[in-house]
Amino acid sequence: xxxxKNNSVLNEFNLPPEDYDSTGQVxxxxxxxxxxxxxxxxKSLLPTTWIMLAVLASLxxxxxxxxxxxxxxxxxxxxxTVCLVLYIYALVAVMVTPLIIASTRYNKNFFKGEGYLTFSxxxxxxxxxxxxxxxxxxxxxxxxxxxxxxxxVVIGAVVYAGGTDTGIIxxxxxxxxxxxxxxxxxxxxxxxxxxxxxxxGAIECWAQKFKKxxxxxxxxxxxxxxxxxxxxxLILLEEKGVFAFFYTPVGSHVAVWLxxxxxxxxxxxxxxxxxxxxxxxxxxx
Amino acid sequence: MSNIIExxxxxxxxxxxxxxxxxxLCIPDAGGIVGLLGPNGSGKTTLxxxxxxxxxxxxxxxxxxxxxxGVETKAIVSYLSDTHALTDTYTVAxxxxxxxxxxxxxxxxxxxxxISELGIKFKSKIKTLSKGTKEKLSLIFTLSRNARxxxxxxxxxxxxxxxxxxxxxxxxxxxxxxxxxLISTHLISEIExxxxxxxxxxxxxxxxxxxxxxxxEREGKSIDELFREVFRWx
Numbered sequence: 001x002x003x004x005k006n007n008s009v010l011n012e013f014n015l016p017p018e019d020y021d022s023t024g025q026v027x028x029x030x031x032x033x034x035x036x037x038x039x040x041x042x043k044s045l046l047p048t049t050w051i052m053l054a055v056l057a058s059l060x061x062x063x064x065x066x067x068x069x070x071x072x073x074x075x076x077x078x079x080x081t082v083c084l085v086l087y088i089y090a091l092v093a094v095m096v097t098p099l100i101i102a103s104t105r106y107n108k109n110f111f112k113g114e115g116y117l118t119f120s121x122x123x124x125x126x127x128x129x130x131x132x133x134x135x136x137x138x139x140x141x142x143x144x145x146x147x148x149x150x151x152x153v154v155i156g157a158v159v160y161a162g163g164t165d166t167g168i169i170x171x172x173x174x175x176x177x178x179x180x181x182x183x184x185x186x187x188x189x190x191x192x193x194x195x196x197x198x199x200x201g202a203i204e205c206w207a208q209k210f211k212k213x214x215x216x217x218x219x220x221x222x223x224x225x226x227x228x229x230x231x232x233x234l235i236l237l238e239e240k241g242v243f244a245f246f247y248t249p250v251g252s253h254v255a256v257w258l259x260x261x262x263x264x265x266x267x268x269x270x271x272x273x274x275x276x277x278x279x280x281x282x283x284x285x
Numbered sequence: 286m287s288n289i290i291e292x293x294x295x296x297x298x299x300x301x302x303x304x305x306x307x308x309x310l311c312i313p314d315a316g317g318i319v320g321l322l323g324p325n326g327s328g329k330t331t332l333x334x335x336x337x338x339x340x341x342x343x344x345x346x347x348x349x350x351x352x353x354x355g356v357e358t359k360a361i362v363s364y365l366s367d368t369h370a371l372t373d374t375y376t377v378a379x380x381x382x383x384x385x386x387x388x389x390x391x392x393x394x395x396x397x398x399x400i401s402e403l404g405i406k407f408k409s410k411i412k413t414l415s416k417g418t419k420e421k422l423s424l425i426f427t428l429s430r431n432a433r434x435x436x437x438x439x440x441x442x443x444x445x446x447x448x449x450x451x452x453x454x455x456x457x458x459x460x461x462x463x464x465x466x467l468i469s470t471h472l473i474s475e476i477e478x479x480x481x482x483x484x485x486x487x488x489x490x491x492x493x494x495x496x497x498x499x500x501x502e503r504e505g506k507s508i509d510e511l512f513r514e515v516f517r518w519x
Contacts, residue, residue: 116370120362123356282339
């Protein structure tokens, strides 16, 4: 039986053969579903992100305005101290919020009751994952850019108020920059958020193996302890001089490329694990 | 006549437990209501999850309208799960938009009419609705699609008798004449008169299948009586 002739959804397209993929599905239909999923995810994720960004922007303005009082008294006033603490919290929150919302939505949409509706939609697991990850990345990049701009504005205000006395503009920040280091930095800037977003998804999938009460413990304790343990190991090895080679001119590039390959590995493994879990081992509660 | 559902040697294991054991099942594409009957733990929900692509078989094949389970079959199957699957934080109107956006065969006007008849406010958040109303709402969304196959998992279990009447009435009045409807239940007496075809599942095996009228005539019993006889010791 030819499904395309019977299904009103597919039948509305009278397309040439090249518009059908190997499974006989209409490419246009797939693209349209992907667009819809992406739009839906962004609409769900961005409102909270906007609120966080608005709070950060307001605190930035407050910091800039209160900078004059700091410069006049040459010490931190209680008001400015509170502003500074709030500002640091807001910066961290802005960076973390999109990931927390994305991870919560991931869990709710895929593994809770809503999963029944999610996976009965005419979309593949890959399309669902693509929409989730891309929307999380968009929110994450947006937050990062706004956070960077806000920090730059505050630093600019400090420099403007205090001039060269602050020492900030005397830092040799542009020393040693070559086209290769720029390329390396750009690749890392792209890969790090992608690996974080994919890693969060994989951790959510892994957490489902545990009983409900233990899932939070798993996420908070085990996942983060693993990261901290890894970081500690790196520091210990560094103290022992294991990484001396990486401080040489050639070694520094080798270190960056090792990191890049490691990030690619994390992304590939996370995606493989997520797809396997959602396709083969789905167990909705 | 072609088959709307075709399972060949279909098995599903959950670690050490075999939930479905080499099921061979062909349900003709004749429209009508198909009863998937069996006690708790007989494999009804597992079979439904395999048909809707929520689970992958351990062995064997399953096809809907001649296609392997995938995006294409999901486009023609409207599924009502036995678990509350609507988004609690949405309003009824937003959930309606969701269905309209993602299911091309969704008849929004039909859904709006049925929701209005129930007196549910479109601005109400789904989490504020009672359990029975949520189930009715889920049923409305499911039946408002112009699908070829409707799969309803225990639609009348866990609701009060008044709500049960509403569910049954809605199923019968809103069902598309050309579509096939697979209903899993263990509350047979309430619904058996509407079955055109029945499938009995026991411990993961199909032990009986066929046209409801033929089975009733052959056995000289109602489906409910037959069910009680078959599953007496379970």
